[in-house]
Amino acid sequence: MTARENIQAVTFALGKEVFAVPVRLVREILDYREPFNLPNGPDYFVGLTEVRGQGVPTVDFRRRLGLPCVETTLSTRIIILDIPLADGTLSLGLVIDRVLGVNIYEADQIEDAPDIGVKWRSDYIEGVVREEAGFIVIVDIARIFTGEEAELLAVSASKAA
Known part of the structure; x- marks a missing residue:
């Protein structure tokens, strides 16, 4: 990010670490529910979450960042993001510890x-x-999930649909 501009962001926590994503990427925030498991995905891919009739690939953001796994709690949420990519939009669910x-x-x-x-x-x-x-770490979600990863997650979701 070279030319700085004001950012409205959703902040969330993974343990003691605090992160933020721009509001423009956030479609909705859901109470945690166990995603539908799909085999043979990356270790951080936890399955599909049903969102208004659409299967959204869902990842454990802790695992993706290399943080230790924890049990879900009443505060655990799934943030549904719509991430613009060069060839379209990737809808993605992030399992996080709590929204701040x-x-x-x-x-x-x-x-x-x-x-x-x-x-x-x-x-x-x-x-x-x-x-x-x-x-507070403002993450660039599009860079975390780009290229082959985004394609793999999109293919996993389309195969289950």
């Missing part, structure tokens, strides 16, 4: 992603916001 809220981050609050000292690849990070309690 919707915030607006001013352009001057957003810092560049650090190149070292983070647990995740920095090219997955659109920016970070520094707050008293720590950092």
